[in-house]
Amino acid sequence: MRQGTPPRLETRPPSRACAVGLMVLLAAPAGLAGCRSRKVLLPAGEGVAVEVVEHDAGTGGDPGADVVAIAESEPNNFPSQAQLLHLAEAPALELDVEGPPAARQWRVSGTLAGATDVDTFRFRLSQRREASDAAAPDAAEGADAGVEGPTEPAFVVRIALEALPGASAATPLRLDVSNASGATLVRITNTVEGEALVVPNLDIGASSDLLVRVGRGQSPSEEPVPFVLTVSLRSLGAGEEREPNGTPERATVVAVATATAEMAGHLGWRQDTDWFQVRFPSALAGMVIDLDLQLPGDAAAQVGFADAAGTMLYGYQRPASGRLQLAGFQPPGDGVVMVKVQNTAGAITDRRYRLTLAAVPAAPELEQEPNDQLSTAPTRTADALSGRIHPAGDVDVFRFCRPASKSLMVVPPANSTLEIDVLDATGRLVTSETISADRQVTLEGLELPECFFVQVREKSAKRSNFLEPYSLRLTPP
Known part of the structure; x- marks a missing residue:
């Protein structure tokens, strides 16, 4: 825009159902309650008009923010040709006579003209302010005061890409997002007809360009594919995940001042993975970690604990829905706990999951995870212990050093059938029993060394309480 030639701003009453759009190609979403439109008229020769749709609630972006609608400008295949748009943290439209308008939310219409066409946009964060220590009051539902969380950034970027009705269902869209230095932040492709690609909470770090x-x-396919790209700023809450966090190295770091960490996140696109690095205040000697993950109603996921390198130690091996719980995880000595949450169903970007970790005192008689390998099996010197076969597929292994014991008393949970394997010091199977009610496994007469292993797994279950423990007791000679 030429300096000294300010744009003219027109305000007009709402059109039908507030379906007001661009002068070219784009119509704003219908049915936005209480919205009206403003049109920024650029001077002659300066390009298309920009339509601003003020609204009260979401259009796939930040509720309550102005939506600035604009059409793509070709050529824009390469980063050097990228269409420049400014993002401002203030929700109101800001007009700069020396440059394009800045807004908290942009809605860009475009068309992929052929198989090789790519449309490139550069979003620049204008007037970026330093993050405050206090999160916005409405930023994260249920954020706990005990969560210190990172103080940077206070804002994240939400990106939504959707093919318009009539686009070929056989033509998937691809979304690539990188920062100013060219480092890829997110790369996703939709595989389901009509499913939008949404990145709900992208942290671009110190970069001002996206x-x-x-x-x-x-x-x-060479068939043209019209699309709408929505990019907006929104507030970040304490304990809330930030993309990209799909690897342990990029884990969202959450520091807590208490024994409980409360976090929130989005399952995101299909197969989206969220990593959290939870830093408890001190070493957790004598403590174990319990986990509680509450998913949106129609979601499915896997969750588990891992080491710093990302190797899974204990968790769900199969997709599960509703409330996912893990108990008795033995944390590392430094108090840093790694957790992985993975979406195993469709995209869910408009509702959050809630993740809680709690450090609780370890019960001496209760197993601690991980203990599914001979190498990680704890040595038990007591006569009795208890454990949980949870989640599905869990295996518990114990090392006993109680020579000359006559038998092993097994008490399974109600409506459960356990498989009990007795192994020698090398892991060789000595005897195996299937137990569905209180029963003794005879050890007398078996060729067992002084120290031997007992492996417990669930063969079948019809129980509702999967955290109900089983118990094992060695009978003296």
Whole structure:
């Protein structure tokens, strides 16, 4: 825009159902309650008009923020040709006579004209302010005061890409997002007809620029594909995940001042993975970690504990829904706990999951995870112990050093059938029993060394309380 030639701003009453759009290609979403539109008229020769749709609630972006609608400008295939748009943290539209308007939310319409067409947009954060120590009051539902959380950034970027009705269902869209230095932050492709690609909470770090590229997935189709790209700023809450966090190295770090950590996140796109690094205040000697993950109603996921390198130690091996719980995880000595949450169903970006970790005193008679390998089996010197076969597929292994014991008393949970394997010091199977009610496994007469292993797994279950423990007791000679 030429300096000294300010844009003219027109305000007009709402059109039908507030379906007001661009002068070219784009119509704002219908049915936005209480919205009206403003049109920024650029001077002659300066390009298309920009439509601002003020609204009260979401259009896939930040509720209550102005939506600035604009059409793509070709050529924009390469980063050097990227269309520049400014993101401002203030929710109101800001007009700069020396540059394009800045807004908290942009809605860009475009068309992938052919199989090789790529549309590139550069979003620049204007007037970026330092993050405050206090999160916005409405930033994270249920954020706990005990969560200190990172103080940077206070804002994250939400990106949504959706093909318009009529686009070929056989043509998947691809979304590539990188920062100013060219480092890839997110790369996803939709595989389900009509499913939008949404990144709900992207942290671009110290970079002020965000490069967004829209293209096709693996498809030979030359049919034009119209799309809408929405990019907006929103507040970040304490304990809330930030993308990219799909690897242990990029884990969202949450520091807590108490024995409980409360976090929130989005399952995101299909197969989206969220890593958390939870830093408890001190070493957790004599403590174990219990985990509680509450998913949105129609979601499915896997969750588990891992080491610093990302190797899974204890968790769900199969997709599960509703409330996922893990108990009795023995944390590392430094108090840093790694947790992985993975979406195993469809995209869910409009509702959050809640993740809670609690450090609790370890019960001496109760097993601690992980203990599914001979190498990690704890040596038990007591006569009795208890454990939980949870989640599905869990295996517990114990090392006993109680020579000349006559038998092993097994008490399974109600409505459960356990398989009990007795192994020698090398892991060789000595005897195996299937037990569905209180019963003794005879050890007398078996060729057992002074120290031997007992392996417990669940063969079948019809129980509702999967955290109900079983118990083992060695009978004296």
